[in-house]
Amino acid sequence: MFRNVAELLEITKEEKLSISEVMIRQEMEVHDKSREEIVDRMEKNLQVMEKAIEDGLKGVKSHSGLTGGDAVLLQKYMQENETLSGTLLLDAVSKAVATNEVNAAMGTICATPTAGSAGCVPGALFAVKERLNPTREQMIRFLFTSGAFGFVVANNAFISGAAGGCQAEVGSAAAMASAAVVEMAGGTPEQSAEAFAITLKNMLGLVCDPVAGLVEVPCVKRNAAGASNAIVSADMALAGIKSKIPCDEVIGAMYRIGRSMPTALRETAEGGLAATPTGQALARKIYGSQDEKE
Amino acid sequence: MKYKSVFDIIGPVMIGPSSSHTAGAARIGRAARTLFGRQPEWVEIYLYGSFAKTYRGHGTDVAIIGGILDYDTDDTRIQNSLITAKEKGIKVRFHEDEASTEHPNTARVKIGDKEGNMELVGISIGGGKVEITELNGFELHLSGNHPAILVMHNDRFGAIASITQILAKHEVNIGRMEVSRKDVGKEAIMIIEIDQNIDEHVEEELKRADHILQIAKIVE
Numbered sequence: 001m002f003r004n005v006a007e008l009l010e011i012t013k014e015e016k017l018s019i020s021e022v023m024i025r026q027e028m029e030v031h032d033k034s035r036e037e038i039v040d041r042m043e044k045n046l047q048v049m050e051k052a053i054e055d056g057l058k059g060v061k062s063h064s065g066l067t068g069g070d071a072v073l074l075q076k077y078m079q080e081n082e083t084l085s086g087t088l089l090l091d092a093v094s095k096a097v098a099t100n101e102v103n104a105a106m107g108t109i110c111a112t113p114t115a116g117s118a119g120c121v122p123g124a125l126f127a128v129k130e131r132l133n134p135t136r137e138q139m140i141r142f143l144f145t146s147g148a149f150g151f152v153v154a155n156n157a158f159i160s161g162a163a164g165g166c167q168a169e170v171g172s173a174a175a176m177a178s179a180a181v182v183e184m185a186g187g188t189p190e191q192s193a194e195a196f197a198i199t200l201k202n203m204l205g206l207v208c209d210p211v212a213g214l215v216e217v218p219c220v221k222r223n224a225a226g227a228s229n230a231i232v233s234a235d236m237a238l239a240g241i242k243s244k245i246p247c248d249e250v251i252g253a254m255y256r257i258g259r260s261m262p263t264a265l266r267e268t269a270e271g272g273l274a275a276t277p278t279g280q281a282l283a284r285k286i287y288g289s290q291d292e293k294e
Numbered sequence: 295m296k297y298k299s300v301f302d303i304i305g306p307v308m309i310g311p312s313s314s315h316t317a318g319a320a321r322i323g324r325a326a327r328t329l330f331g332r333q334p335e336w337v338e339i340y341l342y343g344s345f346a347k348t349y350r351g352h353g354t355d356v357a358i359i360g361g362i363l364d365y366d367t368d369d370t371r372i373q374n375s376l377i378t379a380k381e382k383g384i385k386v387r388f389h390e391d392e393a394s395t396e397h398p399n400t401a402r403v404k405i406g407d408k409e410g411n412m413e414l415v416g417i418s419i420g421g422g423k424v425e426i427t428e429l430n431g432f433e434l435h436l437s438g439n440h441p442a443i444l445v446m447h448n449d450r451f452g453a454i455a456s457i458t459q460i461l462a463k464h465e466v467n468i469g470r471m472e473v474s475r476k477d478v479g480k481e482a483i484m485i486i487e488i489d490q491n492i493d494e495h496v497e498e499e500l501k502r503a504d505h506i507l508q509i510a511k512i513v514e
Contacts, residue, residue: 001295027300041301048307064351103310106353106373113303113421115313121304143304150303155295159303160314160420162344162398168420176303213348215311266398268347287350 056098096123119223161208164258171203174226197243209272315352318418323361
């Protein structure tokens with residue numbers, strides 16, 4: 001099994017394979033499964049992502065009322081206006097938001113790598129799909145490439161907000177998406193790693209401070225930032241821009257930053273935005289009304 | 295390496311909103327149910343760290359109880375699990391514990407009925423992945439990645455051999471094994487991760503082996 005990005009790149013080079021192919025082969029070997037079984041299982045995950053976006057774009061509302069409906073607003077805005085940031089980028093943002101709005105409403109999603117960060121990978125995938133017209137197989141490969149990088153992060157750092165802050169969740173998710181966008185666009189494995197490093201660097205230090213402890217504010221909009229960051233960094237890598245700090249060292253930095261992050265900023269709803277006057281007032285409103293019902 | 299599969303990263307398919315607080319919590323509850331082996335009459339759950347602070351917002355309570363009812367992470371019945379448990383006559387109590395634990399997302403589950411009871415500690419390590427770190431006072435490391443047999447036994451010579459001989463006879467391969475005891479000659483536990491699920495008749499044979507108190511299993 002590859003333990004870090006350097007080893008992953010080494011395998012792609014020696015065996016002349018794409019990152020997605022290395023991930024598929026490792027999964028077959030370690031779990032003694034056929035290619036068909038593994039690809040079919042990923043296809044099912046892809047279908048869940050597709051359905052979540054579809055539901056989110058129709059409009060959903062969470063039980064708390066804090067989130068929902070923003071994906072619809074974005075799609076409407078895109079159809080009726082000349083946007084500033086461009087259709088592809090806003091499409092990614094709206095589909096990331098759609099996924100996380102469905103998640104907040106306790107709908108069915110596929111964690112990538114977590115539920116709170118579930119919007120970045122599908123948001124980027126289903127937006128880039130409109131431009132690159134990939135085959136179904138290429139779309140499934142997108143998920144294996146994302147998974148390969150997420151696998152390294154999970155084993156060398158962390159992917160949960162409670163352990164490492166939002167940088168570990170949305171940061172990792174955005175970087176995973178970025179690396180996969182590069183492969184789908186025809187970039188090299190090295191360029192995927194550069195895109196991953198650039199994206200994660202731009203998410204370092206991000207804290208996990210959910211208002212009322214709900215995966216809603218600011219999580220939904222952080223996925224919007226993650227998806228757009230992923231696509232912009234992928235373009236940078238495809239342009240030939242390199243990260244001065246190598247991929248594995250960026251992951252190491254993310255780990256050390258997470259380790260030194262106070263508990264209040266790691267999914268306890270005690271610091272950051274959760275501790276603002278409005279954040280506190282929202283929490284009181286939500287739990288106050290729930291307690292009355294009980 | 296804690297994560298061994300790409301589906302730990304791209305997955306699980308689950309009911310929102312949190313992979314560690316909802317899907318992971320459901321898996322801890324389900325591990326308790328599986329190891330207990332039947333529907334309990336009562337459940338007491340102690341939540342620590344981030345679990346204790348945010349469980350209501352994340353639906354950690356409904357998820358753990360969903361797991362106790364044997365629901366998977368993507369089972370929409372999770373949303374109504376507290377009501378379902380009440381209808382089934384299961385007494386449920388939650389405690390928010392201030393004690394600090396090594397992992398921020400830790401839950402202690404006590405589960406039982408007239409016949410017996412069990413206590414386990416589970417941690418939710420991220421992306422829906424969990425580990426069972428304690429069972430009936432024994433420290434252990436159970437990932438739930440593989441089928442496993444848990445054997446409570448008396449600490450006597452030959453107890454381990456009698457179990458492994460039965461497994462060898464039925465051509466069951468052991469992937470990993472861990473043994474632990476409370477004190478010399480007292481209660482002990484064997485955690486045996488195996489490559490395939492065992493049949494009921496093998497389980498019955500294990501139960502009849504010398505010095506064996508109780509057998510529980512995790513199936514894939």
